[in-house]
Amino acid sequence: MKFIIVGKNIEVTEGLRAAVEDKIGKLEKYFTAETEVHVTLSVEKDRQKIEVTIPVKGNIIRSEQVSSDMYVSIDLVEEIIERQLKKYKNKLIDKKQASSNFRQEFIEKDYMDDEEVQILRTKKFDIKPMYPEDACVQMELLGHSFYVFCNAETDQVNVVYKRKGNTYGLIEPEV
Numbered sequence: 650m651k652f653i654i655v656g657k658n659i660e661v662t663e664g665l666r667a668a669v670e671d672k673i674g675k676l677e678k679y680f681t682a683e684t685e686v687h688v689t690l691s692v693e694k695d696r697q698k699i700e701v702t703i704p705v706k707g708n709i710i711r712s713e714q715v716s717s718d719m720y721v722s723i724d725l726v727e728e729i730i731e732r733q734l735k736k737y738k739n740k741l742i743d744k745k746q747a748s749s750n751f752r753q754e755f756i757e758k759d760y761m762d763d764e765e766v767q768i769l770r771t772k773k774f775d776i777k778p779m780y781p782e783d784a785c786v787q788m789e790l791l792g793h794s795f796y797v798f799c800n801a802e803t804d805q806v807n808v809v810y811k812r813k814g815n816t817y818g819l820i821e822p823e824v
Contacts, residue, residue: 650677650684657691659719665690668720672727673701679734680705690719699726710734776806784809785817 652670654661669688676686680703687702697719703710710733714725778801779787788796788809795810800821808820 650674650680650682650686652686652688654688654690657689659690659692661690665719668723669699672723673730675727676703676730676734679731692719697722699723701726701730703730778804781807781809781817781819 650673652666652673654666654669656665659665669690673686673688684703684705687704689700691698691700695717696715697717698713698715699719699722700713701711710730712726712729712733714722714729716722716725776797776799778799780801781798784796784798784807787798788794788811795808797806797808799805800807803821805822805824807822810818810820812818
């Protein structure tokens with residue numbers, strides 16, 4: 650694997666470079682030697698963030714982790730990517746063009762799909778016409794992170810959702 654490591658608001662020291670190459674290098678068992686791994690280390694206040702992007706033909710394998718310690722973030726991101734690879738292996742390899750980036754052993758090995766998507770519950774409710782601001786209030790009263798409603802202005806189904814920083818977003822269908 651070829652590592653491309655850059656830092657934003659942080660100097661990429663030899664220790665950090667070694668930690669990234671050592672930890673993410675464990676993923677080498679899945680990829681060919683020519684596979685590029687793009688790593689961005691960044692610091693914002695006390696948030697230590699690592700973003701890892703591995704382009705493979707037709708897909709991008711990506712994870713980003715944040716913690717108060719860069720070395721913890723590095724450990725977390727490696728675990729997440731390995732889990733993603735095992736979970737989506739069949740979907741990645743089904744597109745035959747993508748398999749050229751992966752080692753033959755990885756392609757041939759079967760992994761348990763222990764995190765298969767399962768819908769466990771279906772909920773039905775009346776959608777009442779309301780304004781987006783009212784939907785935000787209703788969402789807060791219910792303690793949910795999103796709320797589906799019929800927009801009284803457009804008469805279409807919309808979704809409001811809670812964003813970081815106590816702000817809200819609105820999802821509207823394109824017409």
